[in-house]
Amino acid sequence: MIHTMNNQSTPSSIPIPAVATITGAPAPFGPIPSARQMRWHAMESLMFIHFGVNTFTGVEWGGGNENPSLFNPTQLDCRQWARAAKDAGLRGIVITAKHHDGFCLWPSAVTDHSVKSSPWRDGKGDVLRELSDACRAEGLVFGVYVSPWDRNNPKYGSGDAYNEYFASQLKDVLSNYGEVSEVWFDGACGEGPDGRRQVYDFPKFIDVVRTCQPNACIFSDGGPDIRWVGNESGYGSETNWSRMNAKDFFPGITGRNEDLARGQRDGTDWLPAEVDVSIRPGWFWRAAEDDRVKSPQTLEKIWFESVGRGCNLLLNIPVDSRGLVAPQELASLKEWGNLQHAMFAVDFAPKAEVSASSTRLSTNASAFAATNVTDGNPNTYWATEDAVMNGTLEFQFKSPVSPRVIRIEEAIQLGQRVDGFHIETRGGDGVWRKVAEGTTIGVRRILKLQGEGVNGVRVVIDQSRACPCISRVSIY
Numbered sequence: 001m002i003h004t005m006n007n008q009s010t011p012s013s014i015p016i017p018a019v020a021t022i023t024g025a026p027a028p029f030g031p032i033p034s035a036r037q038m039r040w041h042a043m044e045s046l047m048f049i050h051f052g053v054n055t056f057t058g059v060e061w062g063g064g065n066e067n068p069s070l071f072n073p074t075q076l077d078c079r080q081w082a083r084a085a086k087d088a089g090l091r092g093i094v095i096t097a098k099h100h101d102g103f104c105l106w107p108s109a110v111t112d113h114s115v116k117s118s119p120w121r122d123g124k125g126d127v128l129r130e131l132s133d134a135c136r137a138e139g140l141v142f143g144v145y146v147s148p149w150d151r152n153n154p155k156y157g158s159g160d161a162y163n164e165y166f167a168s169q170l171k172d173v174l175s176n177y178g179e180v181s182e183v184w185f186d187g188a189c190g191e192g193p194d195g196r197r198q199v200y201d202f203p204k205f206i207d208v209v210r211t212c213q214p215n216a217c218i219f220s221d222g223g224p225d226i227r228w229v230g231n232e233s234g235y236g237s238e239t240n241w242s243r244m245n246a247k248d249f250f251p252g253i254t255g256r257n258e259d260l261a262r263g264q265r266d267g268t269d270w271l272p273a274e275v276d277v278s279i280r281p282g283w284f285w286r287a288a289e290d291d292r293v294k295s296p297q298t299l300e301k302i303w304f305e306s307v308g309r310g311c312n313l314l315l316n317i318p319v320d321s322r323g324l325v326a327p328q329e330l331a332s333l334k335e336w337g338n339l340q341h342a343m344f345a346v347d348f349a350p351k352a353e354v355s356a357s358s359t360r361l362s363t364n365a366s367a368f369a370a371t372n373v374t375d376g377n378p379n380t381y382w383a384t385e386d387a388v389m390n391g392t393l394e395f396q397f398k399s400p401v402s403p404r405v406i407r408i409e410e411a412i413q414l415g416q417r418v419d420g421f422h423i424e425t426r427g428g429d430g431v432w433r434k435v436a437e438g439t440t441i442g443v444r445r446i447l448k449l450q451g452e453g454v455n456g457v458r459v460v461i462d463q464s465r466a467c468p469c470i471s472r473v474s475i476y
């Protein structure tokens with residue numbers, strides 16, 4: 001999982017599988033991901049950074065009346081942030097360009113409530129410039145969180161005038177920093193019953209993103225490209241459909257968290273889930289939480305329960321008031337990176353003899369062979385005949401192995417199909433035993449195993465909604 005996306009610092013440079021160009025290939029089942037969603041799936045885990053005036057006040061939701069002179073990081077170094085992300089296998093950085101307090105980390109053309117009114121770099125600094133440059137230099141993608149809720153701007157609550165303002169601010173932030181991989185629209189609004197009420201013009205905002213950054217994925221509670229997972233605790237649902245009836249969901253929706261977590265089995269749109277979670281109790285850095293940074297073991301658990309369940313992980317590492325990733329976070333991220341290197345050092349699957357219970361017998365049978373799941377090529381996959389909704393992939397090892405992790409991926413360019421599966425292993429006594437089971441697989445399912453002296457592994461697809469199409473099995 002770590003460092004497999006070599007230095008692809010822009011979404012458009014990430015290779016994606018071609019859609020069903022193989023003769024005799026199964027027809028797509030249900031909605032399929034767009035090219036930009038495919039690239040987003042390939043990013044797997046990213047760093048989230050909350051940074052702004054709140055970093056200097058210790059408040060989670062700034063009131064919007066903070067004096068910009070508060071913002072004065074003395075040692076800001078975006079290369080340090082980017083290297084910390086890389087060490088932990090995170091493939092990009094999404095930063096709070098503007099949080100709810102309205103303070104902009106770049107010299108916005110439409111408000112003075114920004115770095116240009118701060119003493120940092122004599123008002124000539126631009127965090128987004130430094131970070132986007134650092135990301136490119138380190139081979140990471142770059143994304144922005146831009147809060148629609150703005151507690152500073154006097155137009156907030158005015159309807160069209162604020163929507164115009166926000167749209168021009170978006171244009172500003174999306175036009176000057178190269179390719180942006182993800183635009184994060186937070187649905188939160190804490191104005192309360194007597195507060196200002198703003199009806200957002202999301203179609204307009206989406207239009208700005210599509211025009212300025214056609215390869216960027218848009219996140220919100222209801223997409224259009226990525227959905228919120230429904231919790232901020234760091235886990236996805238074991239049953240996870242990357243499908244939703246998108247028209248029923250919108251930013252700020254409440255009471256649908258279960259649907260957001262599980263997806264909708266019969267949803268008409270491809271809308272995968274992202275898991276956002278902070279390495280600290282709060283989203284912003286404060287010294288009082290320095291001893292509450294999540295351990296490498298907790299980060300590993302979060303990774304298995306998010307990325308391992310077919311979500312992307314957006315792990316928040318709040319930068320401190322010096323403008324650096326704090327030592328506590330650095331240590332935890334580095335050790336987590338080491339754990340990943342050790343865990344994923346050897347994939348036994350490509351060395352195994354692979355066979356399948358049945359293979360698609362079209363004019364082009366070798367195109368759908370079982371061995372496709374270990375060829376490292378995301379374009380190829382094992383498939384059965386259209387009428388065959390189950391099947392087994394078997395891996396035989398010449399000498400016994402002790403598998404700790406299994407990773408399975410569907411060829412999602414043909415939609416999400418599998419509805420039930422289990423894993424069996426065979427030890428020295430020759431008996432196959434069930435060791436794990438699940439419902440959905442989707443873009444990826446990664447499970448822990450505890451096998452010793454195993455000479456065979458089976459991936460058994462018990463139920464699939466259309467013939468199974470499996471593109472990868474790795475056994476570590």
Ligand code: FUL
Nearest residue numbers: 060061186187188276283
């Ligand atoms: C929430 C916000 O209100 C928090 O402050 C934080 O930014 C989190 C990621 O999203 O909705």
